[in-house]
Amino acid sequence: MSSTRASDHYLHYSFGLFCLILSLVCSTVQSEELQILTKLKSALQKSNTRVFNSWESSVSVCKFAGITCNSEGSVTEIELSNQNLAGTLPLDAICQLRSLEKLSLGFNLLHGPVTKDLNNCVKLQYLDLGNNVFTGGVPDISSLTELRYLHLNGSGFSGTFPWKSLQNMKGLIRLSLGDNPLSPSPLPSEVVQLTKLDWLYLSNCNIQGAFPAGIGNLRELINLELADNNMTGEIPEEIGNLVNLWQLELYNNSFTGKLPVALRNLAKLENFDASMNYLEGGLSELRFSTNLVSLQLFENKLTGQVPPEFGEFKKLVNLSLYTNGLTGPLPQKLGSFAKFNFIDVSENLLTGPIPPDMCKQGAMKMLLMLDNKFTGEIPANYANCPTLTRFRVSKNSLSGTVPTGIWGLPKVNIIDIASNNFRGPVTSDIKNAKSLWQLFLGNNSLSGEIPADISGATSLQSIQLNNNQFSGELPSSLGSLSSTLKVLDLSHNQLSGEIPKTFTSLRLTQLDLSYNKLTGPVPESLSKGSFTGNPGLCSVGKGSVLPPCPHK
Incomplete structure (x- = not known):
């Protein structure tokens, strides 16, 4: 045999042996x-x-x-999120999968402890155990140096989180630990050294103390959520370094001081919520945030005016500034560009007229402007806002007549215009308000008869028309609301005639007909109501403060 043939034979033999060994290994x-x-x-x-x-x-x-699996047939990913899985997690077995790069088990019913065996999943790049019902703490995971995505939020983890484990995860892009009852901890320096992070969710996990000095290092962040914690101190100027921020959520902490000037650098910011803190000063630093979609700063100590620039924001759909000390008028173009759907500026010191075009794009759901100093009339445009579910402007100095269509809005649940200077009637189109639960009109100068068609608003639970100038008789049709109506307050008006017999079918928890001009008998089933100030009323039962009705 020639040396060449022998060599070829050897190569064929070796290759065959290699394939056999490889096959055995793969098997x-x-x-x-x-x-x-x-x-x-x-x-x-x-x-x-x-x-x-x-x-x-x-x-x-x-x-x-x-x-x-990868090309060699080894398991690289387990993706079983949101599969209604229940049981304990055998990490001692799972982490023997030598090529495992992704373990996604979020949104299940997994329980019991997460064991230290997790530290053996050394090739993991993606770990999601979020939204389960585990017990105990998170073990040391310092061996998971390849991690890019770590989701452990909302899974019942307690105790001290192994923050130092994060030192080895220099490539981490997403960190989500929120909604766990962890032991109190400041925002650790290990977190602000993760310079590749674009998503940081640490809401509701017992973070306390001030922002760490290095927060400005996280320049890739698009989402920063630290809400529902015990953080204190001021929002630092370094926050302005996070120029890619799309969402900043800091609500329900104990932050103090003014909004930082550097907020004006956050040109990409769309959602900002720092509600329920102790922030002071004005809103002027937000006048440059032209991409805002949602701004929520309610329950703070903010003062000054709402910047006129807010009226030019083309994307703004949600504005919640209630319970502050804001003054001056609202921008009259507010909400006229985007599909504006929510405003709550209640409990401030705002003046001037209600902006007329907040339902211009036909998406307005809630208009809440209670307890301010607004003046003028209700803009007629809101009578053509079929999406409106709550219309609340009580405790202001508004006047004029209520635009007719307001009464009959098809989706409105609450109409609250109490404690203003409105006049004129409630019109019969109220019969179209099939979703109306609560009608609060007290303390105005409304007049005319209560329309019989009010019974067409078949969802009514509370009717409060007290302290107005309504006249005429009580509509007997109200008796048809027996399955829903619980509160009926018509006190301090000019109503006359007898109490309709249909009222006996009502199952009220509160009835107040006092200080009117009603006459005749009070049905015994209604005797627990209030009827003071109606000299013409009498009682058919015993134990009433009213005089007994004469025997026929």
């Missing part, structure tokens, strides 16, 4: 991984899910639902 790996996944299925056997139907030993693990 062994597949066999091991099948055993591991079978153990996972067994641990979660009580789950109400069909996802494991394909997990049979006769099927390649790479064809199991929720499993992804």
Whole structure:
């Protein structure tokens, strides 16, 4: 045999042997991984899910639902989020999958502890155990140096989080630990050293103290959520370094001081919520935030005027500034560009007219402007706002007649115009307000008869028309609201005639007809109501403060 032929023979033999060994290795790996996944299925056997139907030993693990393999046939991903899985997690087995890069088990019913075996999943790049019902703490995960995405939010984790583990995760892009009852901790320096983070969710997890000095390092952040914690101090100027921020949520903490000047640098900011803090000063630093979609700063100590620039914001749809000390008028173009749907500026010192075009794009749902010093009339445009569910402008100095269409808005739940200077009637189109629960009109100068068509508003639970100038008789049609109506206050008006017999079918928790010009008998079933100031009323029962009715 020539040396060349011998060499070729040897090469063929070697290649064949290599393929055989490789085949045996692959077969062994597949066999091991099948055993591991079978153990996972067994641990979660009580789950109400069909996802494991394909997990049979006769099927390649790479064809199991929720499993992804690499080109060598090794499992690289387990994606079983939102599958109604229940049971404890066998991490001792799962972390024997040597090529596992993604473990996604969020939005399930997994319980019990997350064991230290997690630290053996050294190739993980994506870990999501969020929104489960685990107990105990998060173990040390300092070996997971390849992690890019870490989601552990809302899973019942308690105790001290292993913040130092984050030192080894220099490539971390998303960190979500919020909504866990962790032990109190300041925002750790390890977090602000993760300069590749674009998403940081640490709301409602017992973060306390001030912002760390390095917060400005996180220049890639598009979302920063630190709400529902115990943070204190001022919002630092360094926040202005986070020029990519799309959302900033700081509500329900104890922040003090003024809004930082550097907020004007956040040109991409669309959602800003720093409500329920102790912030002072004005809103002027936000006049440059032209991309704002939602601004919520309610329950602070803010003063000064609402910047006129807000009226030019083309994307703004949600403005909530209630319970502050804001003064001056609202921009008259407010809400006229985007599909504006919510405003609550109640409990301030705002003056001037109601902006007329907040329903211009036909999307307005809630107009809440209670307890200010607004003047002028209700703009007629709101009578043509079919999406409106709550219209509340009580405790102002508004005047004029209420635009007719307001009464009959098809989706409105609450009409609250109490304690103003309105005059004129309630019109019969109120019969179209099929969704109306509460009608608060007290303390105005409204007049005319209460329309019989009010009974067409078949969802009414509370009717409060007290302290007005309504006249005429009580509409007997109100008796048809027996299944819904609980409160009826018509006191301090000029109503006359007898109490309709249909009222006996009402099941009221509060009835006040006092100080009118009513006459005749009070039905015994209504005797617990208030009827003072109606000299013409009499009682048919015993124990009433009213004089007895004469016997016929």
